[in-house]
Amino acid sequence: MQLHEDIPSSRVESILREFAGEIYQKPPLRASVKREIRKRRIYSIDILEIDGRRVLFKVGCQAGTYVRKLVSDIGEVLGSGAHMAELRRTRAGPFTEEKNLYTLYDVLNACAAFKETKDETLLREIVKPVEEAFEYVPKIYVRDSAVDAICHGADLAIPGIVKLDSHMAEKAPVAIFTLKGEIVALAKALLSTEQIMDQEKGLAAKTVRVIMPAETYPRMWRSKTSKPL
Numbered sequence: 001m002q003l004h005e006d007i008p009s010s011r012v013e014s015i016l017r018e019f020a021g022e023i024y025q026k027p028p029l030r031a032s033v034k035r036e037i038r039k040r041r042i043y044s045i046d047i048l049e050i051d052g053r054r055v056l057f058k059v060g061c062q063a064g065t066y067v068r069k070l071v072s073d074i075g076e077v078l079g080s081g082a083h084m085a086e087l088r089r090t091r092a093g094p095f096t097e098e099k100n101l102y103t104l105y106d107v108l109n110a111c112a113a114f115k116e117t118k119d120e121t122l123l124r125e126i127v128k129p130v131e132e133a134f135e136y137v138p139k140i141y142v143r144d145s146a147v148d149a150i151c152h153g154a155d156l157a158i159p160g161i162v163k164l165d166s167h168m169a170e171k172a173p174v175a176i177f178t179l180k181g182e183i184v185a186l187a188k189a190l191l192s193t194e195q196i197m198d199q200e201k202g203l204a205a206k207t208v209r210v211i212m213p214a215e216t217y218p219r220m221w222r223s224k225t226s227k228p229l
Contacts, residue, residue: 001055001071002053002084003054003081004075004080004081005080007053012055015078016057019073020045021041022042023042023070024037025037025038025040025065025066026038038064040065042059042065044060045059060091067087068083072084093133093135093136094135095133100128110122110125110126111123134175137175137186138174139176140163140175140177140187140204141163141177141178141179142177142184144218144220145160147216147217148215150176150207150210151185151210151216154207155205156187156203156204156206157201157204158199158200158204161196162179164193165193168189168192168193169189169192170191172188172189173188174187174205176207178217182212183211183212184211184212185208185209185210185211186209191203
């Protein structure tokens, strides 16, 4: 963050702490989303170094937070104005700089090595299964008989559930998995874990985005227009 005036370090530190928690933010003029005020959560915000008007800080924030707007808002509260001089993303969900960061040159070299030796080791180190992206998303595991219906866009009913995470909240995003640990779809929970455990029927989650191709699992359902063979 580049401050536009000299501000005491103690005041900068004090103001940054005020931005931890839930904030209201309006996306900047150049943004890919509609410019309307929305709530975002700042999980942590820590100053690493202050050098004159330059402030190096680390922020953990909810997806969709505009850091350059956060910097601008901090500058406004300080009364000096500020702009973002540099931004580096060090983590996204379970992926971090230390463990999961690769360049296109790494991919190119891995492909070249595979063509020469037919050894998949480097490729498998770089190209991870899509399931790893949902490490921190609450999960629902469903019966094989329910998989293809969900792949065709059906919502998840309680009888199709075999097991689920204990911390799932109503209206929260959830990931639907097969018993083999394969991702089927993303959904929005219609009930909490406790509510699902207490009921025997009804809908548990609304399918939002299907990931697994249809017909990957055998079709075990009938549409209203289908006729017996």
